[in-house]
Amino acid sequence: MKSDVIVVGAGLAGLSAARDLAAGGATVTVLEARDRVGGRVEQVELPDGRRVQLGGEVVGNAHTSYLGLVAELGLTLVPSYVAEPGEITRQVPESVDVGTWPSWFTDSDIASYESVEAALEKVVASIEPTDPFGHPDLHRLDQLSFGDFLREAGATAAVLRAFDLVHLSLSDGSIERQSTFAYARKQAVGGGTAAYDVAEWENQRVAEGSATVALTMAAGLSDVRLASPVSRIAIASTGCAVTTRAGEEIRADAVVLAVPCGPARDMEIIGVSDERLTSLRRQRHAWAAKFVAAYDRPFWRDNGQNALSESEGVIGSTWPQQEGVLSALVPPERYAAFVASDPDTRHREALEQLAGLYGDRALTPMQTWTRLWGTDPWTQGYVTNWRPGDVEGVGPLHGTHEPPFYVCGSDQWVAGYMEGAVRTGRAAARAVLKQAALTGEVS
Numbered sequence: 001m002k003s004d005v006i007v008v009g010a011g012l013a014g015l016s017a018a019r020d021l022a023a024g025g026a027t028v029t030v031l032e033a034r035d036r037v038g039g040r041v042e043q044v045e046l047p048d049g050r051r052v053q054l055g056g057e058v059v060g061n062a063h064t065s066y067l068g069l070v071a072e073l074g075l076t077l078v079p080s081y082v083a084e085p086g087e088i089t090r091q092v093p094e095s096v097d098v099g100t101w102p103s104w105f106t107d108s109d110i111a112s113y114e115s116v117e118a119a120l121e122k123v124v125a126s127i128e129p130t131d132p133f134g135h136p137d138l139h140r141l142d143q144l145s146f147g148d149f150l151r152e153a154g155a156t157a158a159v160l161r162a163f164d165l166v167h168l169s170l171s172d173g174s175i176e177r178q179s180t181f182a183y184a185r186k187q188a189v190g191g192g193t194a195a196y197d198v199a200e201w202e203n204q205r206v207a208e209g210s211a212t213v214a215l216t217m218a219a220g221l222s223d224v225r226l227a228s229p230v231s232r233i234a235i236a237s238t239g240c241a242v243t244t245r246a247g248e249e250i251r252a253d254a255v256v257l258a259v260p261c262g263p264a265r266d267m268e269i270i271g272v273s274d275e276r277l278t279s280l281r282r283q284r285h286a287w288a289a290k291f292v293a294a295y296d297r298p299f300w301r302d303n304g305q306n307a308l309s310e311s312e313g314v315i316g317s318t319w320p321q322q323e324g325v326l327s328a329l330v331p332p333e334r335y336a337a338f339v340a341s342d343p344d345t346r347h348r349e350a351l352e353q354l355a356g357l358y359g360d361r362a363l364t365p366m367q368t369w370t371r372l373w374g375t376d377p378w379t380q381g382y383v384t385n386w387r388p389g390d391v392e393g394v395g396p397l398h399g400t401h402e403p404p405f406y407v408c409g410s411d412q413w414v415a416g417y418m419e420g421a422v423r424t425g426r427a428a429a430r431a432v433l434k435q436a437a438l439t440g441e442v443s
């Protein structure tokens with residue numbers, strides 16, 4: 001059997017690539033390891049019709065590829081949890097407090113926070129996201145952990161603790177294990193000016209459910225094969241061969257690899273340069289889990305809380321994903337403690353932590369779900385973690401193609417997210433079609 005293009009992985013990236021390839025006249029086969037499409041977007045439906053998201057949910061103003069795709073698919077964008085009334089809650093061992101500033105901040109900590117933000121603003125403004133390697137201070141800023149940057153900028157202990165808490169809540173790696181350059185580049189590409197701003201990055205969601213974006217794309221494709229994990233990719237200009245774990249070999253003129261970096265490392269890939277493969281395999285993920293609890297109503301509002309929280313507990317953050325549904329993330333720094341517990345204990349402790357945040361009403365959800373994304377073999381993570389030295393370690397070949405071998409996926413964009421998946425998926429399709437037009441392979 002032969003296709004023009006094989007796409008490996010049916011997440012948002014692979015499906016976006018396949019959709020555009022098919023629209024461009026290519027015969028496309030999508031091979032997906034799981035028995036469902038969507039990858040890191042996944043949803044379940046409650047009996048009352050609410051669609052509950054177990055993976056990616058929200059997007060921001062700069063996520064133009066994703067927003068454009070949603071419009072093309074005829075789906076609807078609505079305000080996300082950012083519009084939820086009430087105030088943020090912070091949970092640390094010595095207190096649970098509600099309000100804009102952490103309770104442990106003094107006036108001089110607020111001044112320190114503002115001066116650190118000003119220092120960060122300068123770094124963000126100095127970065128051209130598409131040309132990281134042209135930055136005169138790349139090496140120093142990439143080697144420098146974000147924690148050390150904050151210390152150099154004069155952050156007080158209270159300010160460091162507040163930033164650490166934000167990063168536990170984001171679950172993309174502690175401030176001590178993040179490259180300052182990568183962090184600042186993410187803000188630059190996302191339209192931010194200094195520290196991560198949820199109002200900019202997370203203010204919208206798809207009303208029909210974010211996984212509906214993937215399901216809608218898959219419904220328009222004619223050859224998506226589920227339960228077909230790929231174990232080997234052989235690339236040659238005379239024709240490529242992709243082999244599934246079951247031993248089936250499928251041939252094509254080009255291959256688009258659309259899997260996260262962990263599963264990509266598990267594949268045998270031949271016919272691609274060592275440099276390209278080394279760069280691909282050098283990336284790493286932050287491991288996180290998602291815990292979701294559905295209630296009949298948003299009871300947190302009774303106490304003036306908006307269900308957005310940052311915590312030093314096993315759960316690092318919560319937010320309201322929709323009416324009455326709480327999402328929570330377990331950050332990399334707590335993942336081992338969470339996974340090492342038996343499921344009943346894990347469940348009970350997660351609800352107890354929610355009760356510590358929002359009161360005993362949190363102990364009796366209608367239903368809960370736990371997704372251990374970090375140890376899921378087909379994800380092996382959550383989002384890319386750019387540790388100190390990783391921007392230079394992955395190097396300028398990041399996200400690049402070596403025709404007829406193409407890559408896409410949120411790992412292949414500087415900032416991850418569903419935007420990264422759609423943006424790189426569509427770009428990979430354009431690159432394949434351009435190359436095919438040159439060689440006359442696709443009419």
Ligand SMILES: Cc1cc2nc3c(=O)[nH]c(=O)nc-3n(C[C@H](O)[C@H](O)[C@H](O)COP(=O)(O)OP(=O)(O)OC[C@H]3O[C@@H](n4cnc5c(N)ncnc54)[C@H](O)[C@@H]3O)c2cc1C
Nearest residue numbers: 009011012013033039040056057058230263409410418421
């Ligand atoms: C809990 C959680 C919350 C998130 N929240 C947000 C959010 O709110 N906003 C946001 O923008 N982003 C969020 N993200 C990130 C976002 O969901 C991902 O970046 C994006 O969906 C990744 O898409 P992708 O296609 O690149 O990769 P994936 O979705 O991981 O798709 C890759 C596909 O490849 C398949 N695969 C793997 N190995 C093989 C193999 N050997 N053979 C064949 N197929 C294989 C996988 O099964 C999967 O379907 C979140 C992620 C998680 C896990």
